[in-house]
Amino acid sequence: MRLYGHRGAGGECAENTLDGFRHAIAHGVDGIETDIALTADFVPVLHHDAELPDGRLIRSLRRAELPPEIPTLEEALAVAPDTEWLLEIKTYPPKPEKSHPPALVVEKTLAVLKNFPASPVVIMAFDWAVLRELAAQAPGIRRACLTSPRTALHRGLWWGPGFAGRKTPAAVAATGAYAWSAYHDSITPKQIAQAHALGLKVFLWTVNDGQKFGRLAPLVDGIITDFPARFGAKLP
Numbered sequence: 648m649r650l651y652g653h654r655g656a657g658g659e660c661a662e663n664t665l666d667g668f669r670h671a672i673a674h675g676v677d678g679i680e681t682d683i684a685l686t687a688d689f690v691p692v693l694h695h696d697a698e699l700p701d702g703r704l705i706r707s708l709r710r711a712e713l714p715p716e717i718p719t720l721e722e723a724l725a726v727a728p729d730t731e732w733l734l735e736i737k738t739y740p741p742k743p744e745k746s747h748p749p750a751l752v753v754e755k756t757l758a759v760l761k762n763f764p765a766s767p768v769v770i771m772a773f774d775w776a777v778l779r780e781l782a783a784q785a786p787g788i789r790r791a792c793l794t795s796p797r798t799a800l801h802r803g804l805w806w807g808p809g810f811a812g813r814k815t816p817a818a819v820a821a822t823g824a825y826a827w828s829a830y831h832d833s834i835t836p837k838q839i840a841q842a843h844a845l846g847l848k849v850f851l852w853t854v855n856d857g858q859k860f861g862r863l864a865p866l867v868d869g870i871i872t873d874f875p876a877r878f879g880a881k882l883p
């Protein structure tokens with residue numbers, strides 16, 4: 648089982664910052680999970696929300712207009728080029744105006760990744776249109792389907808056509824994805840076993856409770872946590 652720092656170390660440091668990434672690595676994570684947004688001048692930066700706290704959309708701002716603590720993808724990869732990165736590309740099917748289109752975000756993300764050919768990367772998305780674009784533009788990069796109860800309920804919007812009536816593990820496998828990344832309280836041991844039987848890796852987000860960590864860790868391939876210092880020492 649692999650341990651991933653959620654947004655670096657969101658419960659122990661400022662999230663999605665270079666210091667947070669360094670903190671997570673120092674406490675023994677196997678990889679880092681973070682979020683990609685694209686600026687007005689097409690620079691992939693690491694920020695969870697489409698907007699800054701003042702409400703301005705990142706897609707409408709140039710890189711130079713962003714707060715300096717928001718790193719670029721290139722800056723982050725340079726800090727830890729040998730660390731596995733789970734990169735969530737953020738797009739918003741209910742409100743597509745909040746981000747650039749999936750094809751463009753994928754294109755600009757791949758342009759950065761070409762400068763780090765040795766970095767192990769998994770691209771994740773709740774919007775499976777992102778993953779379809781990735782499969783078309785760079786089929787060799789591993790893909791992970793993110794799911795939540797909300798996106799599963801509105802699967803036509805978030806997943807696309809062709810998934811009505813399918814159980815989630817089967818839907819994920821049908822995309823050709825490498826992994827399924829699920830909200831930890833929404834998945835059952837039976838579903839985990841089904842996913843493994845279909846050849847999928849299973850990642851869980853975001854596990855911060857010690858009892859849940861102990862119960863789930865033996866069942867899955869990766870756990871994403873806000874507290875890498877809390878759980879890193881518990882791994883074998």
